[in-house]
Amino acid sequence: MQPVYSRGVAHNRHVTLTNDKETFMNKNIIEGKWEQLKGSAQVQWGKLTNDDLDQIEGNSQKLAGKIQEKYGYSKEEAEKSVEEWQNKNAA
Numbered sequence: 001m002q003p004v005y006s007r008g009v010a011h012n013r014h015v016t017l018t019n020d021k022e023t024f025m026n027k028n029i030i031e032g033k034w035e036q037l038k039g040s041a042q043v044q045w046g047k048l049t050n051d052d053l054d055q056i057e058g059n060s061q062k063l064a065g066k067i068q069e070k071y072g073y074s075k076e077e078a079e080k081s082v083e084e085w086q087n088k089n090a091a
Contacts, residue, residue: 030086034058037089044085047071
């Protein structure tokens with residue numbers, strides 16, 4: 001099997017697909033449970049207001065953008081923070 005290159009790193013095609021599937025599943029879980037998860041998000045990122053959380057509507061890209069705005073994170077830092085939070089809360 002040929003390796004798949006993503007972000008300059010060789011990955012086994014199966015691993016890449018599995019990670020994409022897990023990310024997609026986590027995103028859907030977060031969007032579906034957003035009302036229940038708002039409190040967890042506010043605990044994780046206390047600078048986010050209720051209005052911010054209402055605007056985000058469970059969208060991970062919007063969440064990362066608000067984190068960048070409120071905390072001064074780089075795009076990569078914000079996305080990593082959201083991904084870690086999603087993985088923790090997807091169960």
